[in-house]
Amino acid sequence: MSGTFVAVVGPSGVGKDSLIAFARDRLEASGRVAFVKRVVTREAHGGSEDHDSMDVEAFAAAETAGQFALNWDAHGLRYGLPIALENDLNAGKAVVANLSRAVIPALMDRYPETVVVSVVADRDVIAQRLANRGRETSESIQRRLDRSVGDRMPASTIRIDNSGELEVAGEQFVRLLQDVAAPVRA
Numbered sequence: 465m466s467g468t469f470v471a472v473v474g475p476s477g478v479g480k481d482s483l484i485a486f487a488r489d490r491l492e493a494s495g496r497v498a499f500v501k502r503v504v505t506r507e508a509h510g511g512s513e514d515h516d517s518m519d520v521e522a523f524a525a526a527e528t529a530g531q532f533a534l535n536w537d538a539h540g541l542r543y544g545l546p547i548a549l550e551n552d553l554n555a556g557k558a559v560v561a562n563l564s565r566a567v568i569p570a571l572m573d574r575y576p577e578t579v580v581v582s583v584v585a586d587r588d589v590i591a592q593r594l595a596n597r598g599r600e601t602s603e604s605i606q607r608r609l610d611r612s613v614g615d616r617m618p619a620s621t622i623r624i625d626n627s628g629e630l631e632v633a634g635e636q637f638v639r640l641l642q643d644v645a646a647p648v649r650a
Contacts, residue, residue: 467553468644469575470560471568473617474583477590477597479626479633480562483583486634487560487641496645498552500561503532503544518542534574536567558645568617579644580618581637586627 472480484499491497504515505523518526523542527535532544545561552559553575563571565582572578585593594600622640626633 466556467577468558469549469553469571469578470558470641470644471571471578471580472560472562472583473565473568473580474585475590477593478583478585479593479630480583482630483624483626483634483637484560484562486630487638490638491641491645494645495557497558497560497641498549500545500549500559502562503546505542534563534567534571536564538564538566558641560641565617572618578618579640580621581640582617582621582623583626583633584623585625589627 472484474480487497488499492499502515503518503523503526505518505520506515520542523535523544526532527544531547533547533549535542535544537543543564545563549559549561568580595602624633624636624640
């Protein structure tokens with residue numbers, strides 16, 4: 465595969481989906497960057513990421529049928545990336561997806577040409593963003609903030625601080641994707 469996988473990771477509330485949407489608005493028409501929509505065993509609604517939904521049984525069947533390039537469990541849900549993303553990698557595109565930090569080792573094994581982008585934000589900013597979503601109690605937000613996730617990030621991981629205005633971190637992410645995305649072959 466001649467493309468590059470760009471894995472966007474970080475805790476809930478750092479603004480991964482906002483950064484991805486910012487970049488999608490600016491780069492999708494270029495044909496050099498593809499943005500992967502995750503499949504999640506949660507119904508889509510206005511307060512969550514743009515994703516495709518499957519119930520648990522349909523997800524298990526899709527997994528068995530080899531329809532996911534990667535899949536994982538987190539927060540009581542199942543997540544998957546459609547195998548079709550490999551068409552974009554084969555075409556030489558940069559392929560961008562929001563993933564769990566826990567699957568980075570499996571991702572790197574499957575797609576060695578991977579750039580990991582770790583999105584971070586100040587604790588107070590994350591707490592406010594999680595509260596604004598309205599999906600969790602203050603106790604569950606506190607547990608999220610207190611949770612320590614053992615990061616197994618490659619030394620080459622790129623860090624983007626999204627504590628401030630989205631445009632600042634967003635432009636940094638766009639420049640990174642422009643650097644990573646090779647011109648698409650004709």
